[in-house]
Amino acid sequence: MTVRVGILGATGYTALELLKILVRHPEVEVTALTTRQEDRPHLSAIHPQFHKVLDLHLENWGPQEVAQRCDCVFGCLPHAASASVIPEFLEAGLKVVDLSADYRLNDPAVYTQWYGGEHPDAERMKTTVYGLPELFREGIAEAQLVANPGCYPTGVSLALAPLLKNGLIRADGIIADCKSGVSGAGRTPKLGTLYPECNESFSAYGVGTHRHMPEIEQNLTVYSGKQASVIFTPHLVPMDRGILSTCYALPDQDASEKELLALLEETYASEPFVRVRSDLPATKHVSGTNFCDITVRRVKDRVLTISAIDNLIKGASGAAVQNFNLMYGFAETTALL
Ligand SMILES: NC(=O)C1=CN([C@@H]2O[C@H](COP(=O)(O)OP(=O)(O)OC[C@H]3O[C@@H](n4cnc5c(N)ncnc54)[C@H](OP(=O)(O)O)[C@@H]3O)[C@@H](O)[C@H]2O)C=CC1
Ligand SMILES: CC(=O)N[C@@H](CCC(=O)OP(=O)(O)O)C(=O)O
Structure with a gap:
């Protein structure tokens, strides 16, 4: 089974580490990388590590364009920006691993106290599965959305x-x-x-x-x-x-x-x-x-x-792939050991 994967916020550091892991993942094809830049930069111009490894451009795509090309997305956006787009991916049927802080806390009032402002998707945050498998493994395998820990x-x-x-x-x-x-x-x-x-x-x-x-x-x-x-x-x-x-x-x-x-x-x-x-x-x-x-x-x-x-690995992108592996029923260590 090949899972078509997209990365939102692909110019950043967590995205770079995710890509390094995902190119080694036998069940993954990376099919979409997003940025707010309009000029479709080639991946190797943003992350030279991928020169002659991955021939892809970053695109300023919205959720619909990404959803047409992907089964799963990793959200590598800042908090608040993440929760403003993730509901659209979930409604389109995609699985999502969110690396931002938006769905980690289970109480919207605590979110408002520490992050400021109303949570844009408060009902969903109350029940989102927190993806730290060693302590909270239950629910990750069945989840459509997993909040990756800080x-x-x-x-x-x-x-x-x-x-x-x-x-x-x-x-x-x-x-x-x-x-x-x-x-x-x-x-x-x-x-x-x-x-x-x-x-x-x-x-x-x-x-x-x-x-x-x-x-x-x-x-x-x-x-x-x-x-x-x-x-x-x-x-x-x-x-x-x-x-x-x-x-x-x-x-x-x-x-x-x-x-x-x-x-x-x-x-x-x-x-x-x-x-x-x-x-x-x-x-x-x-x-x-x-x-x-x-x-x-x-x-x-x-x-x-x-x-x-x-x-960037157990604190972000490695943990995200560990959660992804559990969500798709792959061996938990795939591409990580
Ligand atoms: N760095 C770390 O060690 C860890 C980070 N995290 C979290 O993971 C997420 C990504 O972090 P990291 O990769 O380090 O961050 P970066 O700053 O390296 O990258 C974030 C990317 O998000 C895009 N972006 C920035 N602002 C917006 C916006 N308002 N709307 C849409 N896109 C935006 C940018 O892409 P562009 O400008 O090309 O559009 C940018 O490249 C954050 O939520 C962070 O808190 C979690 C654990 C550890
Ligand atoms: C050194 C440094 O600045 N570290 C960041 C780590 C936070 C992070 O990336 O986690 P979130 O996803 O919860 O934002 C900070 O303290 O804000």
């Missing part, structure tokens, strides 16, 4: 959720201290991601206000059944890619480091993309892969988790 919430939730659910850490007082490479901010130019602004500099941003805080809390709360409260602080690190998340939690039971590690190992024993390890994860160990590496430590009166992902 990059920071992926690393943090995979590390903390099993410990919380099993009563090993408390739901209150959690701190998630996270560092991201600059590609996390996308390819669209911004002052803060210009080379002289971010090179040789390490800075916090979005302190107390970052929109991934409610997404992390939602994941932990839904998975564990306990109302989680998290202080999330992201930092920008002068590297291309990768996220390292160090999380601090109060123990709920006096479990040893060995017991904490054993719980994580047991939880993820059959998960191909989560590697629980006793040594310390690093972004370099997962760069270019769909792995999330996790460890856990007891330090004084705290439990610490440390996890590493590639923001």
Whole structure:
């Protein structure tokens, strides 16, 4: 079976990583790439990596033109822009994996509080399946629309959720201290991601206000059944890619480091993309892969988790293909290992 795939927002970084994976996918033919540019740029002019690999032009197509050529689309658009077009693809019968934040939260009021403005498709967001298979596999295979998780919430939730659910850490007082490479901010130019602004500099941003805080809390709360409260602080690190998340939690039971590690190992024993390890994860160990590496430590009166992902792969495009594989009944690891 060949699935005809389109990518919306094909000039960006997540689209680039998606294409690198999809050209290796035996069941996929890429048939549409969109941009707002009017001059039909060739793919190799936008992403020179595909010179003599994929002979396609990017087109300023709307949903109807894309829907005629595709069975499934990956949405690589900014939030709000995404939800303004996705309903048309769903009405045309296509499957959609949305990499934006538009369908991740399940409460429209929380969306309005953190993203501003009314959600353009509020009823649908309440019931959209959240595509983090290791924690919420149920429903992905049958879903027409899957909300791909945020990059920071992926690393943090995979590390903390099993410990919380099993009563090993408390739901209150959690701190998630996270560092991201600059590609996390996308390819669209911004002052803060210009080379002289971010090179040789390490800075916090979005302190107390970052929109991934409610997404992390939602994941932990839904998975564990306990109302989680998290202080999330992201930092920008002068590297291309990768996220390292160090999380601090109060123990709920006096479990040893060995017991904490054993719980994580047991939880993820059959998960191909989560590697629980006793040594310390690093972004370099997962760069270019769909792995999330996790460890856990007891330090004084705290439990610490440390996890590493590639923001563009397990934090975005790799996870999107993992969801796509589940939605079409392909082996979950297809094109990803
Ligand atoms: N970068 C990352 O690590 C991660 C990103 N994400 C999310 O994935 C999505 C894509 O991210 P990323 O690829 O990094 O972003 P980029 O900025 O690299 O690319 C986004 C693309 O969307 C198009 N676009 C921008 N604004 C609009 C608009 N108003 N209407 C329609 N199209 C628009 C642009 O294409 P053009 O100008 O050619 O029209 C642009 O190339 C975002 O929602 C992002 O938040 C999620 C997880 C991780
Ligand atoms: C370094 C950097 O800027 N990272 C981005 C990551 C967000 C992202 O891409 O996720 P969404 O899909 O939820 O927007 C940020 O903090 O906004």
